[in-house]
Amino acid sequence: MSATQFKHVSYLWNEAEAAKLAGDEVALLIYRSNLLGADLRLTNYGGGNTSCKVSANDPLTGDPVEVMWVKGSGGDLGTLKKSGLAALYLDRLRSLKNIYRGVEHEDEMVELFNHCIFDLSSKAPSIDTPLHGFLPFAHIDHLHPDAAIAIAAAKDGKRITEELFGGTIGWVEWKKPGFELGLQLKACLDANPGIRGIMLGSHGLFTWGNTAYESYINTLEVIEKCAAYLEDNYAKKGPTFGGQRIESLDETARKQQAAALAPILRGFCSSKTRMVGHFTDDSRVLEFINSNDLDRLAPLGTSCPDHFLRTKISPLVLELEKDAELNDVESLKNQLAPAFKAYRQMYTDYYNTCKHPNSPAIRDANPVVILYPGVGMFTFAKDKQTARVAAEFYINAINVMKGAEAISEYTSLPRQEAFDIEYWLLEEAKLQRMPKPKILSGRVALITGSAGGIGKSIAKKFVQEGAVVILNDMNVERLDSAADEFNREFGKDAYTTAVLDVTDRNQIQAAFDAAALTFGGVDIVVNNAGLSISKTIADHTEKDWDLLYDVLVKGQFLVTQAAVDILKKQAIGGDIINIVSKNALVSGPNNAGYGSAKAAQLHLSRLNAAELGTDKIRVNVINPDAVISDSNIWAGGWAEGRAKAYGITVDELPAYYAKRTLLNEIILPEDIANACIAITGGLLNKSTGNIINVDGGVAAGFVR
Structure with a gap:
């Protein structure tokens, strides 16, 4: 053979x-x-x-x-x-x-x-x-x-x-x-x-x-x-699925529509449990969702138990024009709300009609599969892998419907048989044996400057606690290296990547679009990207000043602005964490540009916290100090500048910084990552506008 x-x-x-x-x-x-x-x-x-x-x-x-x-x-x-x-x-x-x-x-x-x-x-x-x-x-x-x-x-x-x-x-x-x-x-x-x-x-x-x-x-x-x-x-x-009813948007337009719509859909699907999304515009999906037979076949659901256990009994088909105007978010939500209400009612009726006296309690009534004719398919589940696999299984179901319709007529399982599989006591026992979700399960995080140093440490800690992340950096080589590392340690479903200069509005939007297309949206945004320049007031140039304020202050503003747009679309709250510095509060020599920019970052955080609380968007600050390990901030002469300001050598800096703290501790990237977990992990959900110092204890940096 x-x-x-x-x-x-x-x-x-x-x-x-x-x-x-x-x-x-x-x-x-x-x-x-x-x-x-x-x-x-x-x-x-x-x-x-x-x-x-x-x-x-x-x-x-x-x-x-x-x-x-x-x-x-x-x-x-x-x-x-x-x-x-x-x-x-x-x-x-x-x-x-x-x-x-x-x-x-x-x-x-x-x-x-x-x-x-x-x-x-x-x-x-x-x-x-x-x-x-x-x-x-x-x-x-x-x-x-x-x-x-x-x-x-x-x-x-x-x-x-x-x-x-x-x-x-x-x-x-x-x-x-x-x-x-x-x-x-x-x-x-x-x-x-x-x-x-x-x-x-x-x-x-x-x-x-x-x-x-x-x-x-x-x-x-x-x-x-x-x-x-x-x-x-x-x-x-003859024509597959009764022939084509509509044509798809071109690929760029499909991605734009999907990125704009995904956070809104994620918000609806997360009404009970926060979900992670997946989008595909695979040609097999488009052939099905653009067809004349979509309205007849989609409600029938799938046949194979492996399929419907992962895709639910049937999908939700959106009745939106493929090129619908998606900028008016409230109008769009008002248009979509009845469709989700009807789906949840359908699923509840299915449960109540088919349940047995000993059936497990009804599960989340939201759809797993959402079809958008002309654009593609969204799937939502407890994590990225489950959402991606649900999409793969629904494509399998499409293949089955296509083949069955070509040779005869597609038949799905009777609703009662499907229910008896979905709510099988043995299946429920298997679900009950599954490990308890990690504290950041279902959460999506974008950490600026996450290809190294503090940012990469935060991203790793988030993934270890169940989140998925959008790795980004303006240095493509550094970003590729970080992506390879995450793929080896966590697998392809734990992250996506985006080239991101936080001073470039277009790149910021592209990064958030990547979050929406890959994971359905975003929950946690950490403004971490930064640089430092240490010079005397006499040596400071206007170029130095503009660069510091563009990256630190304007960058934080632009990223937060884009984050708020997507968080409000989801309407399920979220976290913005700004990695600022002890220098926002403590005065020191040779630090006019960096220190004042950090102070601006700190107060901008307070202003954002005051404005966004009504949307359940919490804004908090972490103030590190002297995080030297694998940090870009120490490149470009900063270490030399600080050592000169203190009258010591560069090699003496770590010990110098540790000795000046109350705890006599060297601060590591992992310490900042742990503080981010403390803020986002659930125990501080009613805290916003706060500053957490991670500096070993610098009395001059105490807020109160």
């Missing part, structure tokens, strides 16, 4: 790599799983599961026993490791059939999986464990490929499957995952001996083989055939 035989899937098997794993079926299972997970046409992020059955010696008796290794609860096939597998005694798992009390009691079987565990250090078994265990094959793949689900979700899916595969692929009608579905898979195989796989109605695909390679090839061949069948039918069907 070679890669050239496949057009719609990626053949990634490497004989040399696989040969290194020969004889280790579990290692080959992991290898196969990683290959399958690397191609999103085969399965979704975090979706699907794979397994193998091997002989091993029982650690208690030494006798050979059959063990099933299967992807455990959670995790992703593309990054699966052995620690992500569950290992179970196969005979014990299958013997659970003897005590099974029927479909009404199938959930009680999940706890019994723990009595079947072979490797006590392995992952907890998932709900799909019996689906693999009751089938006899050595290697099994259960995936959610769009091409297969398109057939599985089609009105005539069963007939199409039988005709397309000539009876070699079985069919099991929709049944939520669990013990009963495992029994139905085995019954289907018993009734159709010799089949190469089973299609699950509205759900996905099961395929298998006697070896890891046979299973891999079988999986690829079945999905390839499904995809080729869809492609053949697209041309026959």
